[in-house]
Amino acid sequence: MNKEELVKLADKARENSYCPYSNYSVGAALLTKEGKVYTGCNIENASYPVGICAERTAFCKAVSEGEREFSAIAIAGGPKGHAPEDAYPCGLCRQFMNEFTDASDFEVLVVHSDMSFSTHKLYELLPHSFGPHSLDNTKNLE
Numbered sequence: 238m239n240k241e242e243l244v245k246l247a248d249k250a251r252e253n254s255y256c257p258y259s260n261y262s263v264g265a266a267l268l269t270k271e272g273k274v275y276t277g278c279n280i281e282n283a284s285y286p287v288g289i290c291a292e293r294t295a296f297c298k299a300v301s302e303g304e305r306e307f308s309a310i311a312i313a314g315g316p317k318g319h320a321p322e323d324a325y326p327c328g329l330c331r332q333f334m335n336e337f338t339d340a341s342d343f344e345v346l347v348v349h350s351d352m353s354f355s356t357h358k359l360y361e362l363l364p365h366s367f368g369p370h371s372l373d374n375t376k377n378l379e
């Protein structure tokens with residue numbers, strides 16, 4: 238699975254987006270370190286805050302199947318039925334990803350309208366993060 242293939246899967250996942258309120262469809266494709274892919278889309282709700290983003294849908298699918306090691310996520314989002322337009326992950330999704338990844342090597346691929354993409358390390362998108370290590374009490378014993 239190369240990055241171009243992952244990007245195509247993210248764009249394909251937009252097709253299942255349930256976004257009747259925003260009409261903004263997002264697809265994500267999450268790659269495990271073993272090479273398996275979990276896709277996700279945004280799923281909105283009449284009670285707006287209940288909706289979930291595509292990235293967290295993909296992570297929830299993977300984590301609930303026992304996956305814990307991830308290398309990259311591709312994200313394609315934009316107005317429904319139109320080309321993707323640089324849908325950077327929201328703050329909640331950045332924090333959610335940080336829980337299950339090594340932010341210094343996990344890559345976030347953001348798809349542009351011509352299907353080219355930018356690659357970012359998660360730590361660039363979420364610097365000085367609060368994560369599992371912040372709550373590791375054993376470090377105080379060292």
Ligand code: THU
Nearest residue numbers: 259261263279290291325326327
């Ligand atoms: N959305 C995502 O799926 N991922 C993001 O990182 C940003 C926003 C969704 C949520 C909502 O369904 C729609 O895009 C408009 O905000």
